[in-house]
Amino acid sequence: MSLPLITLRDLHFSYAGGLEVLKGVSFDLHPGERVALTGSNGAGKSTLLRLINGLEKPDQGQIEAFGSLRQQEKDFREVRVRAGLVFQDPDDQLFCPTVAEDLAFGPLNLGKSHQEVMDIVGRTLSLLHLEDLAHRITHKLSGGQKRLVALATVMALEPDVLLLDEPTNDLDRETKQRLIAILTELPLAMVIVSHNHHFLNRVATRQVELSEGRLFEAAEEKATVLEI
Ligand SMILES: Nc1ncnc2c1ncn2[C@@H]1O[C@H](COP(=O)(O)OP(=O)(O)OP(=O)(O)O)[C@@H](O)[C@H]1O
Ligand SMILES: [Mg+2]
Secondary structure, X not given: OOOXXXXXXXXXXEOOOOOEEEEEEEEEEOOOOEEXXXXXXXXXXXXXXXXXXXXXXXXXXXXXXOOXXXXXXXXXXXXXXXXXXXXXXXXXXXXXXXXXXXXXXXXXXXXXXXXHHHHHHXXXXXXXXXXXXXXXXXXXXOHHHHHHHHHHHHHOOOOOEEEEEOOOOOOOHHHHHHHHHHHHHXXXXXXXXXXXXXXXXXXXXXXXXXXXXXXXXXXXXXXXXXXX
């Protein structure tokens, strides 16, 4: 198998003044893998995604992403673009007046030309079947629409890895099916946090579980690893 895109070694983490949430987590994410990250409420799943992205820094342990050790804030700027985090709460992700502006914000910030950004926005809306929402006011969208737009803003950065925190929350049955089809067709590595086992069984190639601050590999491989 090819070199991992992300490697976590013995991560320990506590929030200020709180109990230790992660007590020695090690993990490799390889190209093409779609890893289900499960665990009970408060187990530390969202925290682990935030650490991969550098939004929290470990008390101990190492994070390697895309071939380099990442320690300082500046090391994580590239990681945040290449490993796009879709937050558990879409309101944490969306802050522009309209959907199209929210999608354009990231690519514009990366210095892409107006035309490139227009192309990316159009492509991403079409990939997620969201063309009709382009000019809608973001904060007036429904919960499910916001969740898809939040995913679209991350996809617009053309990441190599997706970190998805409960992506099916608020989605109706049909939209969940559409999301399954989209995710399984994308040639990206993913870590997917979800409590929806039907969804995970359809999408994930591997499952790990966070319990009492440690990460356990589920005994059974869910499906064959996507070859890319
Ligand atoms: N900003 C914070 N400050 C202090 N403690 C926090 C903070 N965010 C989370 N925690 C605590 O850290 C632990 C892990 O939280 P986290 O949100 O990572 O859990 P989770 O596995 O994502 O849970 P859920 O399934 O409910 O989303 C919990 O005990 C939570 O109360
Ligand atoms: Mg969470």
